[in-house]
Amino acid sequence: MSKKYDPLKPNFRTLAWMLGPSIILLCVYLIWPIIESFRLSLFDWNGLDKSQKYAGFANWNELIHDPLFWLSVKNSFILLIVALLIQIPLGLSLAILLYRGGTRFRFFKMTYFFPGLMSTVAIAILFKQVFDYNYGLLNQVLQSLNLDFLMQDWLGDKKLAIFTVALLVCWQYTPYYMLLFLAALNGISSDVEEASAIDGATNWKYTRFIQIPLIKGAIVTAVTLITIGSLKYFDLIWVLTAGGPESSTEVMASYLYQMAFKSYRVGYASTIASALFLIVFLTAIFISRTTRKVREA
């Protein structure tokens, strides 16, 4: 048995050289912080002191009885549900329309993708002005159309604010999923389209029975991405409302940020971070399980 170089069977040293750097980076910036967060969740620490006070499960106990935390969980899931109900159907419809339009619709493809190109912070600052009750573009437009009864305090009304935010998130992210679905649609062979046309499939039937089943993998991916993205959503909310008014738009990540950086409770914030991790992880597994049938059918 002579040792021959076989690129398909790299030896340990090659593997170490190729994977080593990324594994080290993952450990330093991902795995270790997670372990550290779980460890810190057992401590009472303000983030400044040299010493950390061991507190056992006091933080976890507080978390379970913290109504604000549960409100933030609820709000995170509102974001998730609104995102699933709007981004998937809307993204899919737009993708199908753009696909049908072909090159003639190139202008729309670019226009629709525009929100996805903007920085989140820019979107937040822009829409803070748009949603302003007194001077905001939205209310001014409504007023000029004599639709005064529709004028709302979009971000200041505690019942409305979370839905305003959720819709804005949809505006921002639908283009991504539109693009994802469009790419998947373009991947369907034209033979399939011709064959179904010969068999007499109408446009709607072709979409319903051919296109959508063939891109279900992309749809499942989108659902998973939306789930994870919504549950840990932070930046737009932080700049737009900072969780207010009256905590009505507080989500898990903004609450954890508030605790760590505003209230100087890094120990408790780590508990929230750990809980957020568990919730995202379990939800992702749940989605993966429930969509397995769809994917493997």
Added chain:
Amino acid sequence: MKKFMNRRSSILLAAVGSIALVSGYAVVPAQAAGPITFWHIQSSGTGPKLIQDAVDRFQADNPGVKVEVSPIANDAFKDKIKVAVGADNAPCIFPSWGGGPLNEYVKAGAVIPLNSYLKKDNYKDRFVPASWSNVTFGGATYGIPVENSSIAVIWYDKKIFAKYKLKTPKTWPELLTVVKTLNTNKVAPFTLGGASKWPSIMWYDYLADRIGGDAFAKAALRTGGSFTDPAFIQAGKMLQDMVKAGGFIKGFNGLNYDNGQSAAPLLGGKAAMYLMGNWLYGDFVGAKRTGDFGFFPFPSVPGGKGDATNVLGTVGDNYYSISSTCTDKANAFKVIQYLIDDKSVTARIAEGRIPPVKGLTLTDPNTIALNKMIANAKGVQLWWDQYLPPEFGELHKNEVQKLMGLGTTPEKMAAAQEALAKKILD
């Protein structure tokens, strides 16, 4: 099976990304000896120039020392400095507002006492005595007052007041009458940056001071007082009555201060008044409309125990502190001295500020009036969110926002504040 593992591990990787939010604490870079690092938050308008000019003068006199100046936006700074201090990587010189948050740094040993420097040549006597209380803990002083004196006053639109023949109110009932008149004429009485939270607490803190006198000090210092004292309940009730009377512009809890949203109704004539720090004057300067706006003190409350000359605010902030990890503390202190030398004081006065040093020569009528108000005040109460520990400050801001959104009662708010006070102040 292999496929499943891949999928699962990819979900794991995606999910763990969510936890990286607090990982800022993970990496601790070493502090190298070398230049004097200096963070400040005078990042808008002529602020950076004020600082840079002083630093340039220092460098001209001390050619061997290098100073690295970083202007940082206000809210970004508050987070950045926390991470830097927690990671033992604080800049040599950094600003604060004194009070509770600075005390956290003091307790953590992150900043050094400056008493020995202040004693030299009686340097301390250069400053207004009222400016030291917010940076002195247990007899030691941890910050030098430099930038400005800031107090909350009620700014009003002179034209609107003239149009409806209104007089500036001296008492709370008079203020309510003004509110009523403005409402009948479809002008919002007050604008308010309720989304930013800190503008709202000025209302509550002022009312509590006017009604309760030293009730706050007693509750905060735990010398026989409590946050459930009737004075606080009454303050909450009166504030909610003001909300119900239409005292604030519609949508006030959705308005931010930082992006100019909350000041816009005042500048645009939709609202007649704004209870805000005297720094709002800068907005009038910017709009070239200094003549259109005046100010009056927060009104007195009949039967209240607090002195009507008391002001809410701070004399001398930002304060500059020196971190314990600084490698050249003596020169760092010298840099701070240049920030508030005679040239710097003159430059700050020209910007409409009131530097916290004795014997100022002022010319601007608004600045003179403000300075007089500060000089005549029996007491200066620091904003509660800066005076108290950060955790309490946050709770207080959130509770006042809820109170003004009518989402809680004064009693519930008082109970929540007292519960936290028992936990962290006792």
